[in-house]
Amino acid sequence: MDISNLEPCSTYTVGVSSVNVFLDPGEDYNVTHTTSTINPVTTISVDYSCTNGMVTVIWDLVFGADSYRATAVDGTGTSLNCTSASTSCQISMLKCGEKYQVQVAAVSDDCESTSNATSSFETVPCAPANPQTTHECSSNVIAFSWQPTNGTSYYVATAVDNSGAVTECRTVDNTCYFTDTSCGQFYTYRVYAVTPACQSQVSEPQFVQTSPCLPTNIRTRAECRSDTLITTWGSSAGALSYTVEAEGNNRVTYNCSSSTNNCSITGVPCGEHLSVWIVASNDNCSTQRVLGEVAQTAPCPPTNIEAVRDCDKHQAVIVWQVHQASGMYTATMEDQNGAQLTCTSNNVSNCKITDLPCGEEYNVSVTYHSGNCPSTSTPISMESVPCSPEDVRVSVSCSTDELTVAWNVSAPAENYTTIISRELDEPLYCNSTEPLCTAGGLQCGSTYSVTVFSVAGTCFSLPIPCPPTNVTAQHTCAPAPVPVSWAPSENANQYTAVAVSGSEPCAPSNVSSQVMCGAGVAQVLWSPSMNAVSYDVIATGQGQTLTCSSSTSSCTLSNLLCGHAYDVLVSASDGICVSNYSAPFSQDQADNVDEPLSGQ
Numbered sequence: 001m002d003i004s005n006l007e008p009c010s011t012y013t014v015g016v017s018s019v020n021v022f023l024d025p026g027e028d029y030n031v032t033h034t035t036s037t038i039n040p041v042t043t044i045s046v047d048y049s050c051t052n053g054m055v056t057v058i059w060d061l062v063f064g065a066d067s068y069r070a071t072a073v074d075g076t077g078t079s080l081n082c083t084s085a086s087t088s089c090q091i092s093m094l095k096c097g098e099k100y101q102v103q104v105a106a107v108s109d110d111c112e113s114t115s116n117a118t119s120s121f122e123t124v125p126c127a128p129a130n131p132q133t134t135h136e137c138s139s140n141v142i143a144f145s146w147q148p149t150n151g152t153s154y155y156v157a158t159a160v161d162n163s164g165a166v167t168e169c170r171t172v173d174n175t176c177y178f179t180d181t182s183c184g185q186f187y188t189y190r191v192y193a194v195t196p197a198c199q200s201q202v203s204e205p206q207f208v209q210t211s212p213c214l215p216t217n218i219r220t221r222a223e224c225r226s227d228t229l230i231t232t233w234g235s236s237a238g239a240l241s242y243t244v245e246a247e248g249n250n251r252v253t254y255n256c257s258s259s260t261n262n263c264s265i266t267g268v269p270c271g272e273h274l275s276v277w278i279v280a281s282n283d284n285c286s287t288q289r290v291l292g293e294v295a296q297t298a299p300c301p302p303t304n305i306e307a308v309r310d311c312d313k314h315q316a317v318i319v320w321q322v323h324q325a326s327g328m329y330t331a332t333m334e335d336q337n338g339a340q341l342t343c344t345s346n347n348v349s350n351c352k353i354t355d356l357p358c359g360e361e362y363n364v365s366v367t368y369h370s371g372n373c374p375s376t377s378t379p380i381s382m383e384s385v386p387c388s389p390e391d392v393r394v395s396v397s398c399s400t401d402e403l404t405v406a407w408n409v410s411a412p413a414e415n416y417t418t419i420i421s422r423e424l425d426e427p428l429y430c431n432s433t434e435p436l437c438t439a440g441g442l443q444c445g446s447t448y449s450v451t452v453f454s455v456a457g458t459c460f461s462l463p464i465p466c467p468p469t470n471v472t473a474q475h476t477c478a479p480a481p482v483p484v485s486w487a488p489s490e491n492a493n494q495y496t497a498v499a500v501s502g503s504e505p506c507a508p509s510n511v512s513s514q515v516m517c518g519a520g521v522a523q524v525l526w527s528p529s530m531n532a533v534s535y536d537v538i539a540t541g542q543g544q545t546l547t548c549s550s551s552t553s554s555c556t557l558s559n560l561l562c563g564h565a566y567d568v569l570v571s572a573s574d575g576i577c578v579s580n581y582s583a584p585f586s587q588d589q590a591d592n593v594d595e596p597l598s599g600q
Contacts, residue, residue, distance in 0.1 A: 006035045007108070007110060008035050008036060009036075009112075010034070010110050011032060011034045012035070013030050013031070013033075014031050014033055015031075016028060016031075037112075038065055038111065038112070039063060039064075039113060040062065040106060041106055042060055042117060043059060043117060044057065044058070044103070044115065044117050044118060045057075045058045045119055046058070046119045050124045050197060050198025053094055053096075054092045054094070055072065055091050055102070055123075056088055056089075057082070057088060057090075058087060059088070059104045062113070064106075065107060065108055067107045068085070068107060069081055070082050070083075070084075070091065070104045071102065071103050072091050072100040073102075074095055074098040080092075080093060083107075096124050096125060096126035097123060097150055097151070099120060099121070099122045099123075100121055100122075100123070101119075103117075103118050122195075124195070124201065125149040125151055125152055125195055126201065127193075127204070128148070128155065128191050128192070128203050129146065129149075129203070130146060131144070131190075131204060131206050132145050133189055133208050137285035137286070138211075140181045141177060141178070142177075142187065142210075143176070143177050144176045144178065144191065145175040146174050146203060148174045151195050152193040152194065152195060153193075154193075155172070155176075155191055155194070156168060156169070156192055156194060157190070159187045159188070159189050161182065176191075181210050182210065183213040183238060184210065184211075184238025185209075185210045185238065187209075187210065188205050189205065189206040189207075189208065190204075209285075210285070211282070211285035211286070212281065212285070212286075213238060213287075215235075215242065216234040217234040218278055219232050219233070219292065220232075220246070220292060222268075222295065222296060222297045222298055224298045224373035227269065228264055229276075229295055231244045231246075231256075231262065231263050235261045236287070238282055239282060240281060241257060241258070241259050242257065242263065243255060243257050244256050244257075244263045245276070245277045245279070246275065246276045248274045249273055250269075254267065254274075268297050269300075270299060270300040270375065271297065271299050272296065272297040274296070275291065275294060275295075277289040277290060277292065278290050278292060298375055299323070299368050299373060301368060301377040302322070302366040302375075303321045303377065304320060305319070305364060305365070305378075306318070306319045306380075307380060307382040309383075309384070311459035313354070314356045314358070316353050317350055317351075318351055318352075318366060320350070323368075327346075327368055327370050329345045329348075329349075329366055330343070330344050330366070331351050331353065331364070331366050331367075332367065333362040333363070333382070334363050335357075335360045335361065341356070356384040358461065359410060359411045360383070360384045361381060362381065363380070363381055364380050364381070365377050365378070383412050383456060385456070385460075386411065386412055386455065386459060386460075387410045387413075387461055388410065388452075388454060389453075389454055390407065390410065392406075393406045394450050398444075401441065403438070403439050403450070404437070405418050405420075405430070405437045406436050408435060410461065412456055413455060413456055414457070415432060416454055417431050417452070417455055417460070418432070418452045418453075419450070420448050421448065422449075423447075437452075468486035468488070469489075470486055471485070471486040472485050475503060476503060476577075477503065477504050477578075482499065482503055484497045505573065505574050505579045506579055507570075507582045507583070508528070508529050508535065508572050509582065511526045511570050511585045512526075512585065517562040517563070518562070520559055520560045520562065522539075522557045523554055523556050524557060525553060526553055526582065527553065528553045529572040532572035532573065533573065533574055534550070534573050534575070535550050535551070535552075535555065535570055535572050536549050536573070537569070537570050538568075538581075539567065539568045540566060542561055542566075546558070546560065567584055570582040
């Protein structure tokens with residue numbers, strides 16, 4: 001008999017026995033039968049995908065197979081597999097940069113067959129390993145390198161800056177040089193390999209910070225009253241810190257550092273002209289030195305100030321030591337009330353202040369002017385010539401032939417010298433520290449002149465001048481000036497003329513009238529004017545001009561027309577000059593004794 005549908009790869013026991021007519025079997029005879037294995041697959045193909053890193057394995061159908069197992073083995077013997085009941089399956093988690101051999105086994109419940117047929121494929125290259133960057137600070141050239149990968153046609157390296165702009169480099173070598181970089185940028189570098197079929201994974205990123213940009217708008221100013229230089233600048237892209245360096249005339253270097261855009265250098269002497277540089281830095285690089293504007297500290301104040309007093313001329317010469325090659329100087333003398341006297345000098349170490357008042361104590365200083373920073377010396381003190389004693393009083397003792405002189409204290413006198421002299425005789429001198437002096441041994445019946453001087457150091461006050469004599473003033477009418485003359489006084493160097501009263505009378509005021517209309521007369525009255533000796537009255541109206549004169553403060557007008565209005569004006573005279581007319585006046589009828597004479 002034929003037995004069909006036997007499972008492959010199985011062992012069967014087949015027994016045969018005979019039966020009698022009663023169908024009772026006899027002892028059976030058993031044999032063992034083993035079926036053959038299933039057939040292997042005959043064709044295998046692969047489809048590798050670079051994008052998702054998987055391979056699809058495809059084969060033909062095998063009779064009796066329940067399922068299939070595809071196995072991919074790499075160069076190290078490590079295998080990956082997938083199973084399927086159909087004619088294909090996908091293997092994932094493949095290693096990059098590997099060559100795989102693929103086989104397929106047909107599987108039934110009890111056995112399987114492995115085909116001798118194989119297929120191979122190569123996976124995507126691995127990302128280039130060990131990426132490295134080197135940066136040249138002075139040129140900002142960046143070299144990006146990596147380890148070569150197998151089976152690579154070429155490499156693509158990219159640089160991405162702060163703004164997201166991408167720069168690409170393609171090379172068959174394992175290094176790219178990026179020369180067109182910018183200052184103050186933070187670049188991210190990556191690389192991948194390209195094969196004829198696909199591209200590799202992207203390498204781990206490398207980061208490079210380029211050199212900071214150069215600082216701009218560098219300005220340095222000096223604090224006029226301190227030893228400080230303040231430097232400011234425009235912020236540099238990519239800079240984390242700045243260093244300012246200044247070198248002065250004496251070749252001494254000063255510096256300061258800052259993370260902002262300003263910096264202060266202290267301890268810089270006065271009168272310095274300095275070259276100023278600035279360097280911007282980050283964690284990796286520093287820029288070259290950038291030269292800013294020349295800086296200048298406040299000028300040094302003049303020193304060795306002296307005030308040389310000229311007692312006879314009432315002036316002082318101020319002398320000082322010059323530190324700068326050129327410039328303008330102002331010497332100032334300030335008294336205790338704050339009043340100042342000054343003189344100026346260009347490129348010379350002295351100047352003269354004249355017309356010093358007597359008896360003053362001054363603080364003397366010299367200021368050097370340069371740019372916006374004047375520099376003033378430490379003041380010294382000086383006293384002007386002492387003032388002459390005032391209110392000199394002389395008394396004579398006839399019984400003892402002694403003369404006593406007294407006066408008021410004058411500042412800043414240290415002592416006094418009194419000279420008592422008679423014609424053709426040697427004068428007598430009396431020195432004292434108090435405002436009093438007594439001299440004896442005078443000749444009776446003689447006339448002596450007495451002069452008292454205040455003394456301070458080597459300075460003597462000027463003698464007190466006598467009052468002017470023969471004072472005359474020419475009488476003039478305004479607006480002409482009044483000439484005044486007098487005889488000169490000994491020891492006087494200045495005169496003051498004062499007018500104590502007017503040169504002409506003022507116009508009369510408070511003009512009024514009393515009218516007697518029936519008689520046609522009116523009495524005009526006014527307030528007298530100082531210095532006036534006569535007055536003139538004029539009344540005009542109705543074609544009439546009426547006048548009267550008087551040496552008193554009233555006058556009577558005649559021939560007036562009753563019931564008419566007149567303008568009444570009054571002038572005053574001192575015999576030479578005539579004043580302006582008085583202001584017009586108006587008067588109501590009720591103010592008059594009789595019918596009114598009105599005026600305006």
